[in-house]
Amino acid sequence: MSAFPAMMDANGNWSVTFGSNEIPQGEYISDVTVTTIDRNGNPDSVSTPVTVDTEVPDAPVVISYTEYTRGDPGVSGVGTELSDDIVAISQISGTGQVSNVAYDTRTVAEIPGVRDGELQFTFNERIPDGSNLVINAEDAVGNESATFVVLDDNAPGVVDVSLAGLSGFDVGAIDLSIAGDSALTLSEADLLGLSDDTNALIIHGDTSDTVNIAGAQATGATETIGGRVYDVYTLGDDGSLIIDHTVNVNY
Structure with missing residues (x-):
């Protein structure tokens, strides 16, 4: 059992701050004991079960996008796999400025054997070419995971993370498939900085894309995501990377 000191303000409100590795990861119930000591040195304790949930949701998977065709190039919409999580979209400019994206949503129901469900x-x-999207998923307790979607800039380009x-x-995933x-x-360092909670990153793309990861090691293991290997x-x-099998990887 570990003990952690609390900080208390003038009104008697207290809080405890935990480091990223001080609470075991997962979903579980833990008994927590709070001990107070009055000014005379008399201790008092109370115990209660606390629900812990540090499991991040899956990063949203983009399964479709709509190009803007009435003027300057860009994207006018995207579709993601259906999820119980709250999904929101932000735009990141080429200079790193973040802005909210206004949109309407529509749920398309799954038809088995015909199409997948889609949000x-x-x-x-x-959304103009040369900028990027971040599609963020948030679960019921506030855990988050995002997909960084790189948009086309009309020329082969280096992705700036x-x-x-x-x-x-x-960021739990990077999607290169639109660009x-x-x-x-x-x-x-890039990998650990992007995915603080998991130190893992999924990379979506195809044969036109290249990922350079000097010093990485291929494990020989595979995973299937959305029917792709x-x-x-x-x-x-x-760190770990899960990369679409068709992407060119240099390591």
Whole structure:
């Protein structure tokens, strides 16, 4: 059993701050004991069960997008897999500025053997090429995981994961499939900085995309996401990458 000191304000309100590795990860119930000591040194304790939930939701999976065709290029909507989590979308400019995206949503029901269920987002304004989207999922207790969606800039481009705006999200996936000929280079520090909660990153893309991960190791294991095969890599002591099998990987 571990003990942690509490901070108390002038009104008697107290709080405890835990480090990222001080509470075991997962979903479980833990008995918590709070002990107070009055000014005369007399202790008093109370115990209660506390529900702990540190499991982050799955990062949203983009299964469709709609190009804007009435003027300057861009994207006018996306569709994601259906989820019980709250999903919201932000835009990140090429300089890292974050702004909210206004949109309407529509749920398309699954038809077995014909189509998957889909949550469609229709943007009120075009998202221009050269900017990016962050699609964030939040579960009922506030755990979050986001997908960084790279948009086309009409030329083969290097994906910038150092954008200042990304620091406000826990990025669990990067989607290169909308942009053509994307080149993504990741170090262990990049990976750990993007995905603070899990140190794991899923990368969606296709044969036109390249991922450079010097020092990574292929594990030989695979996972299936949305019917597609993904290869599993380790990077450094704690990081892992799950990359679409069709993406070109240099390691």
